[in-house]
Amino acid sequence: xxxxxGTTAWGRDWQRLAEPTSLTRPDPALPxxxxxxxxxxxxxxxxxxxxxxxxxxxxxxxxxxxDVPVWDGEHVERARELVTGHGDDLPDTVHSTLVRAGQPPAxxxxxxxxxxxxxxxxxxxxxxxxxFFEIARQLDHRPRLALVLRGVEDSHSPPSTARxxxxxxxxxxxxxxxxx
Amino acid sequence: MVESDGFAWWGVDDPAGTAxxxxxxxxxxxxxxxxxxxxxxxxITPRTVPATLVAAEPAVAAxxxxxxxxxxxxxxxxxxxxxxxxHHGEPTDGLIGLLPTAGHAVLGLDRTTIWSASAAxxxxxxxxxxxxxxxxxxxxxxxxxxxxxxxAWLRAASEHGGGVLADDMGLGKTVQAIAxxxxxxxHPNLVVCPTSLLGNWSRxxxxxxxxVDVLTYTGPDRxxxxxxxxxxxxxxxxxxxxxxxxxxxxxxxxxxxxxxxxQIKNPGSLGSRAARELRAxxxxxxxxxxxxxxxxxxxxxxxxxxxxxxxxxxRFRRRFVGPVQRNNSRAAAQRLHEIVGPHVLRRRKEDVxxxxxxxxxxxxxxxxxxxxxxxxRASLNEAFEEGFGSGTDRRGxxxxxxxxxxxxCNHPExxxxxxxxxxxRSGKLxxxxxxxxxxxxxxxxxxxxxxxxxxxxxxxxxxxxxLATDEVPFLHGGLGTGARQEIVTRFQEDPxxxxxxxxxxxxxxxxxxxxxxxxxxxxxxxxxxxxxxQASDRAHRIGQDQTVTVHTLLTERTLEExxxxxxxxxxxxxxxxxxxxxxxxxxxxxxxxxxxxxxxxPRHEGRP
Numbered sequence: 001x002x003x004x005x006g007t008t009a010w011g012r013d014w015q016r017l018a019e020p021t022s023l024t025r026p027d028p029a030l031p032x033x034x035x036x037x038x039x040x041x042x043x044x045x046x047x048x049x050x051x052x053x054x055x056x057x058x059x060x061x062x063x064x065x066x067d068v069p070v071w072d073g074e075h076v077e078r079a080r081e082l083v084t085g086h087g088d089d090l091p092d093t094v095h096s097t098l099v100r101a102g103q104p105p106a107x108x109x110x111x112x113x114x115x116x117x118x119x120x121x122x123x124x125x126x127x128x129x130x131x132f133f134e135i136a137r138q139l140d141h142r143p144r145l146a147l148v149l150r151g152v153e154d155s156h157s158p159p160s161t162a163r164x165x166x167x168x169x170x171x172x173x174x175x176x177x178x179x180x
Numbered sequence: 181m182v183e184s185d186g187f188a189w190w191g192v193d194d195p196a197g198t199a200x201x202x203x204x205x206x207x208x209x210x211x212x213x214x215x216x217x218x219x220x221x222x223x224i225t226p227r228t229v230p231a232t233l234v235a236a237e238p239a240v241a242a243x244x245x246x247x248x249x250x251x252x253x254x255x256x257x258x259x260x261x262x263x264x265x266x267h268h269g270e271p272t273d274g275l276i277g278l279l280p281t282a283g284h285a286v287l288g289l290d291r292t293t294i295w296s297a298s299a300a301x302x303x304x305x306x307x308x309x310x311x312x313x314x315x316x317x318x319x320x321x322x323x324x325x326x327x328x329x330x331x332a333w334l335r336a337a338s339e340h341g342g343g344v345l346a347d348d349m350g351l352g353k354t355v356q357a358i359a360x361x362x363x364x365x366x367h368p369n370l371v372v373c374p375t376s377l378l379g380n381w382s383r384x385x386x387x388x389x390x391x392v393d394v395l396t397y398t399g400p401d402r403x404x405x406x407x408x409x410x411x412x413x414x415x416x417x418x419x420x421x422x423x424x425x426x427x428x429x430x431x432x433x434x435x436x437x438x439x440x441x442x443q444i445k446n447p448g449s450l451g452s453r454a455a456r457e458l459r460a461x462x463x464x465x466x467x468x469x470x471x472x473x474x475x476x477x478x479x480x481x482x483x484x485x486x487x488x489x490x491x492x493x494x495r496f497r498r499r500f501v502g503p504v505q506r507n508n509s510r511a512a513a514q515r516l517h518e519i520v521g522p523h524v525l526r527r528r529k530e531d532v533x534x535x536x537x538x539x540x541x542x543x544x545x546x547x548x549x550x551x552x553x554x555x556x557r558a559s560l561n562e563a564f565e566e567g568f569g570s571g572t573d574r575r576g577x578x579x580x581x582x583x584x585x586x587x588x589c590n591h592p593e594x595x596x597x598x599x600x601x602x603x604x605r606s607g608k609l610x611x612x613x614x615x616x617x618x619x620x621x622x623x624x625x626x627x628x629x630x631x632x633x634x635x636x637x638x639x640x641x642x643x644x645x646x647l648a649t650d651e652v653p654f655l656h657g658g659l660g661t662g663a664r665q666e667i668v669t670r671f672q673e674d675p676x677x678x679x680x681x682x683x684x685x686x687x688x689x690x691x692x693x694x695x696x697x698x699x700x701x702x703x704x705x706x707x708x709x710x711x712x713x714q715a716s717d718r719a720h721r722i723g724q725d726q727t728v729t730v731h732t733l734l735t736e737r738t739l740e741e742x743x744x745x746x747x748x749x750x751x752x753x754x755x756x757x758x759x760x761x762x763x764x765x766x767x768x769x770x771x772x773x774x775x776x777x778x779x780x781x782p783r784h785e786g787r788p
Binding site for chain 2: 004007008038087088089091092137140141142159160161162163164165166167168169170171173174175176177
């Protein structure tokens with residue numbers, strides 16, 4: 001496989017939402033959607049528990065919103081336990097353990113709702129597909145985001161290494177609370 | 181500031197004045213790069229701000245008995261409590277978690293990470309303890325602050341399996357590793373290096389950690405020696421042995437250090453697999469090549485130091501190698517750095533420069549190959565059997581012998597033309613080639629000095645093949661003034677100019693300005709160190725704004741090592757008046773046959 005989307009089990013879930021294996025003939029919008037994601041035309045991606053919003057630039061700007069169901073407290077707790085001890089990055093084995101435990105990180109396709117403010121009639125439109133690819137790419141890079149999406153909010157692991165890359169520093173509370 | 185043993189006051193326009201107002205030592209004014217929130221408050225980026233620097237000990241002393249006024253920020257408040265704890269020898273564990281990022285936000289010398297709160301507190305404690313104790317038995321005593329930070333980082337790396345120490349050549353990777361090994365006393369330790377570096381390692385170990393037991397594990401009867409390795413012993417071996425020796429993976433090591441770890445850059449090679457099978461609490465790979473640009477090599481090294489961190493090779497290739505190398509994805513490159521950054525310590529010479537003197541000098545002891553040793557001994561025997569005669573005749577014959585021995589050290593091909601490939605026959609040539617490959621891959625430029633025309637020609641030919649460049653000029657006395665000037669101009673001024681320039685010691689003695697080079701290699705020893713210094717000063721002179729590293733190559737157990745010891749004043753020549761006359765060569769011709777024989781005969785292995 002030579003695709004740049006879905007290079008890990010985490011991102012592959014979302015690449016498959018865009019390109020379901022059940023697809024009998026290729027969706028003609030896919031090459032365009034991939035190219036939009038590849039050329040960074042999907043911006044302002046905000047990923048929170050239960051929802052993702054993004055802006056896709058393609059003949060104007062289009063707002064895409066994707067909703068997924070979050071886990072209940074018990075599932076959130078189980079996922080949290082499972083990733084304890086792992087660093088900032090997560091291996092694919094964590095993904096497969098979740099799948100085996102009957103708690104796959106990826107939402108089933110039929111419970112994912114996606115909307116776009118474009119006027120096209122086809123759904124998913126090319127913008128939604130582009131957003132799926134971008135989400136796939138971001139999850140490939142940061143598997144923990146897949147868990148954030150399902151409701152594991154504090155899944156940011158505090159760095160345990162003696163040196164911390166600037167990109168992993170949290171700007172909130174940078175100066176600490178006054179008077180503490 | 182973990183890498184410079186100090187505290188920085190920052191965050192106000194006039195740090196010195198404000199510190200004074202608050203009753204703290206004002207410190208020396210400077211500017212400092214920190215990792216700070218940008219104007220949006222959503223991202224952290226490097227930014228340079230005015231600051232003052234105070235050495236750790238006075239800073240801790242002042243902070244420990246200081247009561248912060250109301251307006252002071254959280255970082256300084258917590259530091260005052262930490263300083264008090266350090267000052268009174270109390271634990272700081274509960275305070276580290278209170279320190280906000282601002283309290284340890286100074287950008288590291290690697291320019292891409294900051295040191296964690298706990299690393300910063302440990303460094304402050306270490307600096308204070310050291311200032312009080314003056315313990316000189318540990319190799320730590322001779323380390324520079326950034327090297328001590330490196331050792332602390334290596335030690336802490338065991339929590340994650342290990343790490344890659346990738347400092348630039350000349351910054352002292354070996355001495356950092358030795359300081360670490362000195363502390364590892366629970367099990368034996370293993371060091372794997374190229375054959376050409378075995379001598380250098382035993383010499384450096386003897387120099388910086390004389391109380392550490394060292395065992396060289398090479399040769400056909402090596403198995404028996406491994407059994408004698410005790411806790412704390414450093415077992416030295418080569419990649420050749422590692423590849424085919426099950427005994428090494430059968431035992432448990434405390435620390436395993438792979439020097440010149442690019443030797444295991446191919447993940448599927450025998451050496452890489454053997455390295456991954458070693459069982460150790462702490463696994464260190466040392467390399468000076470820019471691993472961050474060679475992703476498969478990076479994977480292979482980290483599969484040894486931090487197994488599992490980068491996943492399987494196939495996944496890594498899909499996830500990072502493809503996007504970074506084929507699609508030029510900045511996001512992928514940045515993310516990869518976030519993952520590996522904490523586990524790779526790579527400091528560039530220019531970033532460490534403020535901590536360094538303008539000239540660093542190191543000796544590189546190279547192993548003698550079997551071919552060299554055979555020729556060397558044969559030449560000695562032949563000369564002594566024939567005898568040297570007396571008077572001027574004697575002087576001439578002795579000098580001829582010395583020249584022949586020095587040429588054998590340079591390369592056997594120079595005295596007995598076999599016509600076979602040059603690699604693998606001279607320890608110095610192999611080592612010099614490795615060093616230049618590393619330097620040029622980092623974009624550095626180097627001068628290589630030799631006193632022999634034939635050696636210079638041989639080096640130029642070999643480097644052209646091995647460094648994959650058709651341009652390795654050789655500046656020697658046989659060239660006309662115009663040709664020489666052209667070589668100098670092209671090296672010094674042309675951005676596309678050659679990275680390596682070979683010079684004859686005598687042709688380049690003075691006058692030339694070659695400050696573009698930041699490394700100088702002396703391929704052979706001259707009798708008079710002043711001549712070598714004068715040559716090194718082609719690069720180390722006015723106009724040079726970087727630290728120049730001078731590497732002197734010498735072949736272990738030969739007259740080259742003896743000359744080095746005489747230069748360093750470690751060895752006196754009995755029965756001669758050293759210093760009174762022109763130099764060591766004159767002194768040598770005055771020795772008796774026995775004295776001369778003892779000096780020139782290859783000494784036993786393992787003697788420091």
